Amino acid sequence: MFKKLIDNAASKSPWLFHINAGSCNGCDIELVAVLTPRYDAERLGFKLAGTPRHADIVVVSGPVTVQSLDRVLRTIEQVPEPRVIVTLGSCPRSCNVFKGSYAVAGPLDKYVPIDVSIAGCAPKPEAIIDGLALATKILKEKREAMK
Amino acid sequence: MDIMNIDIMDILMYAVYILIFPGLLFTCVFGLWLAGIDRKVVARMQHRKGPPLAQPAYDFLKLLGKECIVPDGAARITFLAAPWLGLASLVVTVLFIPIGGLQAFGTGGDTVVILYLLTIPTLAMILGGSASGSPFAGVGSSRTMVAIMSYELPLILIILAVGKAAGGYGVTFSLGQITLFQYLTAPFILDWRLVPAAIAMLFVIPCEVGQHPFDVGEAETEICEGPLVEYSGAPLAVFKLSHAIKMFVMTALFSALFLGGVTTGMLWLDIVLTLAFCSVVTLVCMSLLHAISARFRVEQLFKFFWTVVSGLALVSLLLVWFC
Ligand code: SF4
Numbered sequence: 434m435f436k437k438l439i440d441n442a443a444s445k446s447p448w449l450f451h452i453n454a455g456s457c458n459g460c461d462i463e464l465v466a467v468l469t470p471r472y473d474a475e476r477l478g479f480k481l482a483g484t485p486r487h488a489d490i491v492v493v494s495g496p497v498t499v500q501s502l503d504r505v506l507r508t509i510e511q512v513p514e515p516r517v518i519v520t521l522g523s524c525p526r527s528c529n530v531f532k533g534s535y536a537v538a539g540p541l542d543k544y545v546p547i548d549v550s551i552a553g554c555a556p557k558p559e560a561i562i563d564g565l566a567l568a569t570k571i572l573k574e575k576r577e578a579m580k
Numbered sequence: 581m582d583i584m585n586i587d588i589m590d591i592l593m594y595a596v597y598i599l600i601f602p603g604l605l606f607t608c609v610f611g612l613w614l615a616g617i618d619r620k621v622v623a624r625m626q627h628r629k630g631p632p633l634a635q636p637a638y639d640f641l642k643l644l645g646k647e648c649i650v651p652d653g654a655a656r657i658t659f660l661a662a663p664w665l666g667l668a669s670l671v672v673t674v675l676f677i678p679i680g681g682l683q684a685f686g687t688g689g690d691t692v693v694i695l696y697l698l699t700i701p702t703l704a705m706i707l708g709g710s711a712s713g714s715p716f717a718g719v720g721s722s723r724t725m726v727a728i729m730s731y732e733l734p735l736i737l738i739i740l741a742v743g744k745a746a747g748g749y750g751v752t753f754s755l756g757q758i759t760l761f762q763y764l765t766a767p768f769i770l771d772w773r774l775v776p777a778a779i780a781m782l783f784v785i786p787c788e789v790g791q792h793p794f795d796v797g798e799a800e801t802e803i804c805e806g807p808l809v810e811y812s813g814a815p816l817a818v819f820k821l822s823h824a825i826k827m828f829v830m831t832a833l834f835s836a837l838f839l840g841g842v843t844t845g846m847l848w849l850d851i852v853l854t855l856a857f858c859s860v861v862t863l864v865c866m867s868l869l870h871a872i873s874a875r876f877r878v879e880q881l882f883k884f885f886w887t888v889v890s891g892l893a894l895v896s897l898l899l900v901w902f903c
Pocket of ligand 1: 494554
């Protein structure tokens with residue numbers, strides 16, 4: 434019974450950790466907008482965590498530059514299981530307008546498996562909430578699959 | 581021979597006190613409830629819908645189900661034991677505070693014991709933070725130390741003022757006596773001499789709990805939650821739970837010191853009343869301050885507590901002594 438309580442709680446309190454991997458800042462602003470009174474993601478339990486150790490969902494934005502690649506991977510590794518990786522915007526999936534640049538090492542799925550990707554440049558806050566809600570479902574599935 | 585005389589019923593009674601009421605189970609539920617309404621009310625004040633009331637409970641359960649990572653550079657045993665030490669001492673503290681006329685372990689020196697016990701959870705956090713070996717935790721620990729020094733002085737002055745008011749010729753350190761005195765006369769919050777002390781206490785509570793705007797040690801936007809930076813999984817859950825319980829302990833202490841511990845005679849009614857009073861105190865001194873203010877800097881915090889808050893407490897002490 435206790436395990437069931439924990440499994441249920443897993444989808445209700447997702448804490449986000451946001452990594453900027455060379456994003457143009459457009460996506461980052463939209464993510465912050467999701468937490469403002471207008472969209473208030475906290476009603477679903479979302480909270481921005483200060484450190485990757487506290488996070489459940491890692492949100493990556495930006496095309497993963499050569500400089501940031503190592504840091505992104507190390508940060509993702511520090512997030513305890515179960516964790517879900519979400520890409521924000523077109524950049525981490527396709528490198529978007531930065532494709533072909535000598536400074537870009539992306540897309541991200543060359544290095545880590547991605548659970549949810551939110552499309553758009555930059556995505557609408559509604560789309561971000563939708564993607565994050567999907568991420569909480571995956572989080573719960575992963576928690577149930579543990580042990 | 582004496583040892584044989586201890587009744588099995590007594591032992592059972594103490595077990596119930598420690599584990600169920602007013603110990604572990606009761607304080608957990610109560611604390612999580614207070615943390616829930618705090619978050620909800622702050623959200624409503626900022627024109628948001630806010631998380632559900634059970635959000636702190638969800639957070640706690642979720643953290644229990646997460647992987648627990650111990651960093652390579654950490655002192656493993658201290659790192660893992662620190663949260664439990666903090667939780668245990670908080671649960672013990674509750675046993676000394678009269679809740680609805682019921683005081684599990686009353687002694688002649690309750691307030692002194694409580695003063696000591698209250699520092700242990702914060703010290704446990706400092707201990708755990710230093711054991712994690714992270715520089716962020718180091719900064720957070722030293723800041724937390726400053727916070728302890730800031731609120732300890734006014735808290736002692738407040739307790740002296742209240743003890744003097746209840747003790748007549750001497751100062752009493754027994755919470756039972758303090759609440760009894762208020763039961764027989766009037767709650768101290770109505771005594772004009774003690775109003776400054778009550779206001780000072782309303783500032784001490786959020787600082788002791790580590791609530792915004794006094795959360796210098798855990799500033800998550802500057803130093804990534806300070807001492808908690810490396811914690812994950814169950815130990816982090818215990819720290820979050822301790823934080824919620826601390827809210828309850830401090831507000832219950834306030835209601836014992838200034839509202840007379842709320843005694844009517846019927847236990848269930850007392851508990852409901854205590855719940856209501858604690859919630860109101862939480863709203864006034866924590867949610868309101870949280871919603872309308874930005875964080876203090878460390879030296880501002882220290883200065884504020886040693887001048888304004890200590891000043892208020894000192895005024896009360898002098899008034900009680902000489903009027
Ligand atoms: S997807 Fe668009 S808005 Fe987002 S980081 Fe890339 S270029 Fe900027």
